[in-house]
Amino acid sequence: xxxxxxxxxxxxxxxxxxxxxxxxxxxxxxxxxxxxxxxxxxxxxxxxxxxxxxxxxxxxxxxxxxxxxxxxxxxxxxxxxxxxxxxxxxxxxxxxxxxxxxxxxxxxxxxxxxxxxxxxxxxxxxxxxxxxxxxxxxxxxxxxxxxxxxxxxxxxxxxxxxxxxxxxxxxxxxxxxxxxxxxxxxxxxxxxxxxxxxxxxxxxxxxxxxxxxxxxxxxxxxxxxxxxxxxxxxxxxxxxxxxxxxxxxxxxxxxxxxxxxxxxxxxxxxxxxxxxxxx
Numbered sequence: 001x002x003x004x005x006x007x008x009x010x011x012x013x014x015x016x017x018x019x020x021x022x023x024x025x026x027x028x029x030x031x032x033x034x035x036x037x038x039x040x041x042x043x044x045x046x047x048x049x050x051x052x053x054x055x056x057x058x059x060x061x062x063x064x065x066x067x068x069x070x071x072x073x074x075x076x077x078x079x080x081x082x083x084x085x086x087x088x089x090x091x092x093x094x095x096x097x098x099x100x101x102x103x104x105x106x107x108x109x110x111x112x113x114x115x116x117x118x119x120x121x122x123x124x125x126x127x128x129x130x131x132x133x134x135x136x137x138x139x140x141x142x143x144x145x146x147x148x149x150x151x152x153x154x155x156x157x158x159x160x161x162x163x164x165x166x167x168x169x170x171x172x173x174x175x176x177x178x179x180x181x182x183x184x185x186x187x188x189x190x191x192x193x194x195x196x197x198x199x200x201x202x203x204x205x206x207x208x209x210x211x212x213x214x215x216x217x218x219x220x221x222x223x224x225x226x227x228x229x230x231x232x233x234x235x236x237x238x239x240x241x242x243x244x245x246x247x248x249x250x251x252x253x254x255x256x257x258x259x260x261x262x263x264x265x266x267x268x269x270x271x272x273x274x275x276x277x278x279x
Contacts, residue, residue, distance in 0.1 A: 005033030006244060011064075013037045013084060013091040015071050015128060016098030018045025020198030021148060024232035025095055025239050027053050030062040032240065037084055037091065039069040040098070064088050071098045071124030081131045090135045090143070093243055096128035097148040101200045102162040103217065104207025109162050113205045121166035122173075129177055133186070142185040144243045147174040151194045151256035154263040156274045162207070167192075171249075178248055189242035192260070193235045194253035195228040 012029045016022035018040030026036045030053050040046045046066040053063050065087065069080050084091060102109065102117045125147050136143040152164035153171040171190050178188035206217045230253050238252040251257045262270050 005031075006240065007093075008033035010034040010092040011037070011088055011090075012093040012095065013039065013132070014095040014097055015039045015069070015124070016148075017066075018042045018049050020200060021193065021196060021232045021235045021239075022095065022097040023049045023052070024236040025097065026063075027056060028233065028236040028240055029093070030057045034093070035064050035088070036062060037064050037088065038066045039071070039080055040066075041068065041070050043068045071096075071127060072119035074123075074127050077124075077127040077131055081135060085135060090139045091132060092142075093144045093146070094128060094132040094136075095146045095148065095239060096125045097146075098124050099148065099166075099200070101160075101204030102207065103160060103204060104162065104209075105158065106161045109205075109207035113207055114162060117162050117205065118166055121163070122169050125170050125173060129173065133177060133181060133188075136186050137181065137184050140184070142187075144187040144189070144246070145174075145177065145181075146189045146191060146239055146242055147171075147177075148239075149174065149190045149192045151192050151251060151253070151259045153190075153192055155259045156271060158274060162205075175248065187243065187246040189239075189247050189250060191235065191239050191242055191250045191252055192256050193238075194230070194251075194256035194259070196230050196232055196235055196253065197228065198232055 007029055012034045014022045014026045014036060017026045017038030026038055026049065030036050038046055038049055046068065050063045050066050067080050069076050071077055099121045100117055102113065129145060129147065133145055147170050149170040150167040152160050153167040157164060174188055174190035181188055201218055209217060235252045238250050242250045251260045
């Protein structure tokens with residue numbers, strides 16, 4: 001008999017599925033028997049991710065479709081949902097993962113940069129939660145929504161205030177959505193990673209820095225994340241665990257777990273530590 005899998009026949013949609021945590025999550029679900037649909041703004045990354053997953057799961061299709069989607073665009077997310085429902089049905093699991101980074105103070109970050117980060121990190125999750133949460137509620141057969149936040153959601157700091165603002169909003173949104181959909185048998189989870197070796201550094205905005213300085217900071221960030229060497233696959237496993245056990249909040253990476261505990265038992269210490277560092 002074939003080996004027993006954890007999500008046989010489930011339909012899973014992952015945004016930001018072309019790379020990083022999204023790609024690893026789609027692969028992990030596929031290896032556990034799920035059929036996956038990938039959405040990403042980068043068509044080349046989508047093609048590479050689909051190829052990797054299909055090679056890893058050779059005995060079946062695994063990747064049912066890929067869609068180029070900017071999650072900041074509400075109409076595009078709605079069109080994605082309609083296309084997936086028409087072709088494959090309502091996804092059983094939706095992972096709102098797409099995001100971009102931002103480094104710089106509240107004051108020095110320009111409004112255009114603020115809007116870009118808020119549009120992707122917050123509005124992208126709002127669009128995905130509204131559209132797919134509505135489809136799951138309408139279907140009436142349960143399901144699960146996972147919103148990928150960050151330990152920055154509960155860790156105030158002077159280095160990532162714009163990014164932290166969006167992730168704190170995502171965490172609050174997720175907790176409210178969980179309460180709203182609980183009566184419909186739909187689980188909702190927030191997964192909060194720390195430093196993970198992904199490509200987010202490449203899309204990060206460095207506020208107040210020219211091209212040369214941005215390059216230096218980006219290279220420094222690459223070294224930091226590379227030295228940390230926490231692979232996206234471990235966050236993906238936490239996402240699968242959140243769905244399997246219907247967990248409300250999952251801090252991923254050791255520093256995210258420590259930060260969560262400190263934010264609850266010693267918030268004054270966390271605030272004091274935030275004042276000691278600057279961008």
